[in-house]
Amino acid sequence: MEAIQILGYFGALFIGLVLGLMGSGGSIMAVPIFAYMFQISPITTTAYSLFVVGTSSSVGVLKNFRRGLIDFRIALVFAIPSFVTVYMTRKFIVPMIPEELISMGNFMITRNMGIMLLFALLMLIASISMLRKKERPTEENVQPRYNYPMMVIGGAVIGILTGIVGIGGGFLIIPVLVLWIKLPMKKAVATSLFIIALKSLIGFTGNLGDLDINWSFLLVFTLISILGIFLGIFLSSYIKSEKLKRSFGWFVLVMAIGILCKEVFA
Known part of the structure; x- marks a missing residue:
């Protein structure tokens, strides 16, 4: 096994860590790892990413459910149109x-x-939206805005983008939940993880029969990622929400610039 592939398996652990810590970002890691470290074609990469992120997120959802952090009203209204569009896409x-x-x-x-350029562009937009937003009032004083038309439209659009670039979509979902719907960051993380889990796995089923899936590789990669998500959820209890939001924004920005440089100048 080549050294870069060994590094890719360490990346699987980091995918879970990022998902558990931020409720998103797993696909931001998964897509470049599959494409650049394992030399898998972007179409297959997007399918693998959906499976890994969806399965790993499902484990995190169970832990967040016990902690009462998931807003199911927002999740379902947001997710249903997203399910339809991601599968159709x-x-x-x-x-x-x-x-x-x-x-x-x-x-x-x-x-x-x-596909990779669109992926990087979406990351860039999401990161800037998170970093430019001024600090919000204390979370206890903020009530979510249940704007159902916005949630339906947002879910449908993110579902289409998810289907094209093979992402869980959390780096797009979280800015919407935090900045538009005013959901506290830690609840946004947990709610996003729930939406990602269902949407990603549904999106993956759209590829069954169309691609030659290397199941042994995919399952090993996913199991390593699941270990990382347990670690990420544990660490999230010790990090303040506002710091987590800004860290998320910077992380996405760096990854976006890296992918753009790789695709344009390589």
Whole structure:
């Protein structure tokens, strides 16, 4: 086994750690690890990412449920349209994307490159939205805004994006829950993890029969990630919400810049 692949398995542990700690970000790690460390094609990478993030998140959901941190009203209204759009996107839209998207002389954007660039762009937007937001009032004084049309539209849009780039979507869901719906950060993390778990696994089913899945590799990778999520949930109890939000924003920003540089200048 090559050294970079061994490092990739350590990355599996970090995927779970990030998911447990931040309620998102697992796919931000999974997609580059599968694509760059294991040399898996982006289409297959997106499917693997959905399975790993969905399965690992499910374990975290059980622990957060016992702690009473999941807002099921928001989760269900947000998640149902997302379920529909992510499945439809994986089943019908992704297979229709052409191999060559844009060709300008010697420069060409292929389907694989386009998926990674879109992935990085979404990360960049989400990170800036989190870092620019001023500190909110004390969490105990903030009541969630149950804006159902916003939740339905947001869920549907994130479902489409999730299906295309193979992400759990937490780095998009959490800014919506925190900045628009005013959900406290730790509840946003737990609620996001619940939405991610269901949405990712449903999205993965859209690929069954279309791809050749290496189940032995995928299950080992997922088990390592599950160990990381237990560690992340444990550590999250000792970190303040506002610090967690800013750390999340910086983490996503660094990853976005790294992927953009890799795709454009490599």
